[in-house]
Amino acid sequence: MSQDSELKINSYLSFRLGEEIFALHVGRVHKILEMTGITEVPCAPDYMKGVINLRGNVLPVVDTRVKFGMSAVEKSKTTSILVTEVNISGENVLVGLMVDAVHSVLKLEQDDLLPPPRIGDKYRSEFISNMARVKDRFYIVLNMDALFSSDEQIDLSELTQIKSQVSQISEVNSEIK
Amino acid sequence: MLTSFENFQSKFIEEALDNINDLEQALLELELSPCNKDLLERVFRVMHSLKGGGAMFGFDQLSEFTHRLESIYDLIRSGKLCVSSSLLSVTLKSVDLLRDLLNLDAVDSTEIRSRYKELSLAIEEAMQHEAHKVIASVSSFHQKKSEKPDEHTVGMATYYIHFYPGTHILQNGTNLLYLIDELRALGQMYSIAGVRNLPALEEFSPLDSFFFWDFFLATDQGADAIKDVFIFVEDDSVVEMHKMSNSSLFENSHFMERLNGLADKQNDIGFSDFADFMGSEEVPSEAADSTPEIVSKQDNANGRSSSSIRVSSEKIDGLMNLVSELVITQERLNLIASRYQIPELKMVTERVQKLTGMLRDSAFSISLIPVENMLTRFQRLVRDLSGDLGKQIVFTATGTETEMDKTMIDSLTDPILHIIRNSIDHGIEMPDERLRKGKPAKGTIHLKAGYSGANVVITISDDGAGIDVRKVRQKAIEKEIIKESDLLTEQEILNLVFLPGFSTLGSVTELSGRGVGMDVVKRNIGAIRGEVGITSEVNKGTVITITLPLVLSIIDGLLVRIGQNKYVIPLSLTDRIYPVESHLLENNFIQVMTLDNEQVPFFNLRREMGIGGEAPARCQMVVVNHTNIRMALSVDQVIGKIQAVLKPLGRLYHDQKMVSAATIMGDGTIALVLDVNTFVKQLLN
Numbered sequence: 121m122s123q124d125s126e127l128k129i130n131s132y133l134s135f136r137l138g139e140e141i142f143a144l145h146v147g148r149v150h151k152i153l154e155m156t157g158i159t160e161v162p163c164a165p166d167y168m169k170g171v172i173n174l175r176g177n178v179l180p181v182v183d184t185r186v187k188f189g190m191s192a193v194e195k196s197k198t199t200s201i202l203v204t205e206v207n208i209s210g211e212n213v214l215v216g217l218m219v220d221a222v223h224s225v226l227k228l229e230q231d232d233l234l235p236p237p238r239i240g241d242k243y244r245s246e247f248i249s250n251m252a253r254v255k256d257r258f259y260i261v262l263n264m265d266a267l268f269s270s271d272e273q274i275d276l277s278e279l280t281q282i283k284s285q286v287s288q289i290s291e292v293n294s295e296i297k
Numbered sequence: 298m299l300t301s302f303e304n305f306q307s308k309f310i311e312e313a314l315d316n317i318n319d320l321e322q323a324l325l326e327l328e329l330s331p332c333n334k335d336l337l338e339r340v341f342r343v344m345h346s347l348k349g350g351g352a353m354f355g356f357d358q359l360s361e362f363t364h365r366l367e368s369i370y371d372l373i374r375s376g377k378l379c380v381s382s383s384l385l386s387v388t389l390k391s392v393d394l395l396r397d398l399l400n401l402d403a404v405d406s407t408e409i410r411s412r413y414k415e416l417s418l419a420i421e422e423a424m425q426h427e428a429h430k431v432i433a434s435v436s437s438f439h440q441k442k443s444e445k446p447d448e449h450t451v452g453m454a455t456y457y458i459h460f461y462p463g464t465h466i467l468q469n470g471t472n473l474l475y476l477i478d479e480l481r482a483l484g485q486m487y488s489i490a491g492v493r494n495l496p497a498l499e500e501f502s503p504l505d506s507f508f509f510w511d512f513f514l515a516t517d518q519g520a521d522a523i524k525d526v527f528i529f530v531e532d533d534s535v536v537e538m539h540k541m542s543n544s545s546l547f548e549n550s551h552f553m554e555r556l557n558g559l560a561d562k563q564n565d566i567g568f569s570d571f572a573d574f575m576g577s578e579e580v581p582s583e584a585a586d587s588t589p590e591i592v593s594k595q596d597n598a599n600g601r602s603s604s605s606i607r608v609s610s611e612k613i614d615g616l617m618n619l620v621s622e623l624v625i626t627q628e629r630l631n632l633i634a635s636r637y638q639i640p641e642l643k644m645v646t647e648r649v650q651k652l653t654g655m656l657r658d659s660a661f662s663i664s665l666i667p668v669e670n671m672l673t674r675f676q677r678l679v680r681d682l683s684g685d686l687g688k689q690i691v692f693t694a695t696g697t698e699t700e701m702d703k704t705m706i707d708s709l710t711d712p713i714l715h716i717i718r719n720s721i722d723h724g725i726e727m728p729d730e731r732l733r734k735g736k737p738a739k740g741t742i743h744l745k746a747g748y749s750g751a752n753v754v755i756t757i758s759d760d761g762a763g764i765d766v767r768k769v770r771q772k773a774i775e776k777e778i779i780k781e782s783d784l785l786t787e788q789e790i791l792n793l794v795f796l797p798g799f800s801t802l803g804s805v806t807e808l809s810g811r812g813v814g815m816d817v818v819k820r821n822i823g824a825i826r827g828e829v830g831i832t833s834e835v836n837k838g839t840v841i842t843i844t845l846p847l848v849l850s851i852i853d854g855l856l857v858r859i860g861q862n863k864y865v866i867p868l869s870l871t872d873r874i875y876p877v878e879s880h881l882l883e884n885n886f887i888q889v890m891t892l893d894n895e896q897v898p899f900f901n902l903r904r905e906m907g908i909g910g911e912a913p914a915r916c917q918m919v920v921v922n923h924t925n926i927r928m929a930l931s932v933d934q935v936i937g938k939i940q941a942v943l944k945p946l947g948r949l950y951h952d953q954k955m956v957s958a959a960t961i962m963g964d965g966t967i968a969l970v971l972d973v974n975t976f977v978k979q980l981l982n
Contacts, residue, residue, distance in 0.1 A: 157966065159862060159959070159966065159967040159968075159969065160861070160862060161946065161950060161953060161956055161969060162862075162906030162907055162908060162955060162956065162969075163906055163907060163953065163954070163955055164950060164953055168949060168950065171946065171950075171959055171967055171969075172967070173961050173965050173966065173967055176621075176622060176625065176961060177944060178944040178945070178946060178947065178959040178961070178967060179947075180946065180947050180949045180950055182949070208948050208949070211948055213947055213948045213949070214947075215949060268949070
């Protein structure tokens with residue numbers, strides 16, 4: 121998906137990981153799959169869950185919970201795989217993201233999107249492309265490219281911390297107004 | 298019309314580039330065997346079609362220049378000149394110019410113009426300089442020839458040419474007026490045009506041509522020159538040529554009268570109308586010439602076009618995808634057939650399997666081209682550079698039949714050129730220095746290509762000075778790449794040359810120090826998922842190894858199971874399978890097992906790959922041969938043979954070493970392809 125159309129379409133797909141809600145631009149999500157059998161690849165990092173057959177092609181699947189420092193996904197009825205497009209060092213690749221549940225498609229106007237927070241650990245905040253605010257609820261819009269360019273596990277608690285900080289600030293701001 | 302003409306131009310460029318490459322290769326071969334008549338013919342043929350095509354498609358300079366070149370080789374062919382290395386140097390330089398002349402935008406640049414002039418002069422000079430070196434034995438041959446005068450060079454003659462280009466000629470994009478202009482350029486010409494087979498108006502198609510021409514041409518260029526004009530249309534056209542007279546009939550007033558008279562009266566002027574003008578001067582020996590010579594031969598044309606065709610790479614990609622899907626579907630059919638045990642179904646399945654395999658192999662071979670195709674440029678580089686530097690170097694290659702994807706070969710050429718340039722410039726020493734070191738004066742650069750499992754391995758080795766590890770270390774410290782205190786193994790130090798901003802030679806030479814270093818080589822090869830390694834020994838030489846995955850590939854594999862997962866071991870590597878009690882694997886410290894009275898090192902794949910779960914009581918040892926190393930891999934179960942369509946695991950599994958690819962099986966599940974190479978490396982360390 122080109123940069124232009126990504127800017128025009130303002131739909132975001134929200135999904136749940138544990139107790140936290142994240143959002144991704146729909147332009148990045150190609151498909152939502154039900155959980156299927158995953159072929160494990162030996163000697164890979166823990167969060168690399170394995171590979172699946174996506175219409176005759178091999179799709180790597182990431183256990184997003186492990187990548188975010190949570191316990192591995194407990195398979196349930198709602199567990200899904202989001203087939204998303206990420207850009208890793210200039211190359212567009214498809215990656216399957218295991219998530220606990222897919223929520224809904226959000227319409228986010230430009231006003232709802234807050235800039236990435238400048239507070240907190242600068243390195244960590246680069247994984248957030250925006251904070252979104254819908255009906256006083258905050259979502260973290262993830263920067264997929266940055267997430268997958270890093271081989272490390274990311275501590276989710278830091279992300280949520282940043283989120284609560286941002287929401288506090290915006291509350292303070294609105295009070296001042 | 299203009300756009301379609303441009304379209305033909307681009308087709309011509311494509312073809313011409315092929316021709317030029319062929320020419321270059323033939324010239325390099327000619328240097329090794331200067332007396333080879335076939336090679337000379339090949340050179341000549343290529344030049345000829347370049348000349349003809351160039352003129353036709355508006356590459357006038359190309360055509361003109363090729364003509365000059367051709368004249369040298371004409372002399373060689375007739376034995377008046379002999380092939381010398383200086384002559385070849387000029388020709389090879391000219392070949393480079395020919396390539397540039399194909400770029401119509403740059404043709405008028407001053408740089409190309411000056412090169413054009415320079416080389417034209419050089420050709421003249423070479424011809425004059427070499428001309429007196431006629432070999433004595435040839436002169437007697439020449440004398441024999443001169444008794445029977447050569448057709449090409451006889452003087453004035455008048456020809457009658459009947460030319461009917463066929464109805465479809467315009468659809469080829471041929472501009473008939475160009476042809477006629479070309480013909481006119483040969484001498485004095487009288488042409489009469491007519492129409493033939495003209496259909497009724499309602500059936501008339503504006504794309505068809507109904508014209509024919511009768512030409513009377515007085516020329517001193519000989520019959521071959523006339524044939525050359527029609528060389529590109531002869532397949533579809535009727536071209537009849539008769540020699541009317543050994544002088545110009547245009548000077549004969551009777552002839553002109555008759556001609557003018559006939560042209561006014563009748564549409565169709567035949568050769569026979571002028572029969573009486575021929576008899577008087579006709580020499581009996583030329584009777585053969587005056588019988589109608591129909592140049593077009595349909596089956597001849599067919600035979601030529603079937604030898605090779607051009608196909609766009611997209612079509613090939615499409616074909617490969619279809620074949621991959623077919624292979625997967627076929628595996629599925631196998632699965633179903635084995636489930637139901639119907640004899641007829643089984644028969645059909647087996648037949649389909651066989652056909653799929655054959656189809657796969659031939660489809661695969663289409664998209665691959667042998668490594669040989671890129672060698673010409675390397676040979677050329679070695680030849681030119683070693684000459685410039687005063688070094689004596691031979692370039693040899695083995696395993697050139699190794700086939701690779703075309704795009705891969707394209708992106709490999711530049712890195713390898715750079716590596717070879719390095720070898721010539723820094724590696725191989727000057728002849729006297731080599732003699733001092735007790736080495737032959739002539740250095741060798743050797744390129745070896747071959748398959749290794751699912752990889753293609755290309756090594757480029759030279760027997761030059763090698764890389765001094767201490768110097769590299771010193772340099773790295775100067776450039777602050779490493780610290781004085783850092784402890785590195787020799788191999789680690791050698792690998793430093795791949796880092797950006799590293800160049801061991803202090804002075805930047807013109808050849809290999811244009812600010813592009815081994816880091817670019819590494820990056821370019823990395824871009825096609827390859828790896829580069831280097832080993833070097835002082836005064837022995839340097840070996841650079843490029844390992845590339847065989848992408849787009851389908852292999853025969855042995856399907857095995859370990860734990861829950863299925864794996865594929867390339868069948869070409871497997872040798873034997875032995876059943877073994879599992880406990881023998883567990884209590885084995887030296888990792889060697891005796892199979893058939895032979896000590897074989899082995900890998901317990903369950904342990905190597907960290908696969909949990911209970912091992913079966915009996916496991917299978919698959920013995921594989923890989924680059925002269927024999928080893929065994931333990932698996933839980935051997936399932937059978939499979940055709941595996943290799944799919945890359947993708948960027949995220951880039952660091953994965955034990956598994957080189959994945960394949961999708963008939964039931965839609967995935968099996969992983971084991972990279973036997975990794976285990977070999979592990980064994981060697």
